[in-house]
Amino acid sequence: MQAIEITYIVLSVVLAATGLTMVGLAMRAYQQTSRRSMLVLSIGFSILVAAAIATTFSAFLTDFNNSRLLLTVNYGVSTVGYLFVIYSVTGAD
Template sequence: MNFVEVLYLATTAGLAFAGLTMVWMAIRAYLDTEKHAMVHLSIGFALIVAAAVATTISAFVTDFENVRSLLVVNSTLTTTGFMFVVYSLVSYN
């Protein structure tokens, strides 16, 4: 495994840790406040983490072949996740 692959794994792990921390905080906020926006926020960050982790796993399993397909799946999941995050912000009341 070369340096770039190790760096890719490390940054994905960092993103997953930060994203799952946000999911946990949003769930905890929902339990405290019962604001549905917090559920949408947790779903959004969960999708963003899922996109990063799934892309990384798929890239290593396929030996970084089919990059276009990986990027389409990553972009779709990430965009959907951010749509949930934005919705949580505009629907918070």
């Protein structure tokens, strides 16, 4: 395995861990306050984490072929996640 691949895995794990931390914090806030915006925020970050993990697995399964397709799907799914995050900030309550 090349250094760039190891770096990609490490950064993917860090991204997933920080995203899941945000999911946990938002869920705890939802449980404490029952604010719908916190539930929507946790959904948004869950989608973002799923996109990151799926892209990493797909990249290695396809041996980094079809990178344009991988990135396009990643950006599409990530955009949906960010739409949830934006909605949670702008008035889901």
